[in-house]
Amino acid sequence: MRLRDRRSFQKPDIIIIPMIDIMFFLLVFFMLSTLYMVNLKTVDVHMPKAASATTQLSVTYLVTLRKDGSLFLEDQPITEDVLLARAREEQARNGKFSVVVRADKEMDYGMVIALLDKFKGAGIMRFGLAAETGAK
Numbered sequence: 001m002r003l004r005d006r007r008s009f010q011k012p013d014i015i016i017i018p019m020i021d022i023m024f025f026l027l028v029f030f031m032l033s034t035l036y037m038v039n040l041k042t043v044d045v046h047m048p049k050a051a052s053a054t055t056q057l058s059v060t061y062l063v064t065l066r067k068d069g070s071l072f073l074e075d076q077p078i079t080e081d082v083l084l085a086r087a088r089e090e091q092a093r094n095g096k097f098s099v100v101v102r103a104d105k106e107m108d109y110g111m112v113i114a115l116l117d118k119f120k121g122a123g124i125m126r127f128g129l130a131a132e133t134g135a136k
Helices: 017-035 080-093 109-121
Strands: 061-065 071-073 076-078 099-103 127-129
Touching (some): 061 080, 061 109, 071 080, 076 080
Antiparallel strands (some): 061 071
């Protein structure tokens, strides 16, 4: 007993528009969620801008030098002697040890050079200066 005619069957339609909407929603969700996964432990300073500044992701120590002369290792205040002692220890353990100094743009240039000179005196040869991207 046949209920329907074979010719009356229609091929099912595949509606792809809702699937594309869901894929774009997931793409935006993952893009926004990865922005918040990067956790930089730093202190706010007004750094100078540089047109050709690049992002370095393999930094061992991130040192912040504020306008008032205070030092921070990532987001923790630290004295200069303790910072240099820790840097010497890390340099002995890790051959690719590097330090990036984030200094306030209104800071005395001599204080930044003095800190870099002390790092070099402690045996650290790989260090850099941080800047914001984009020219002013």
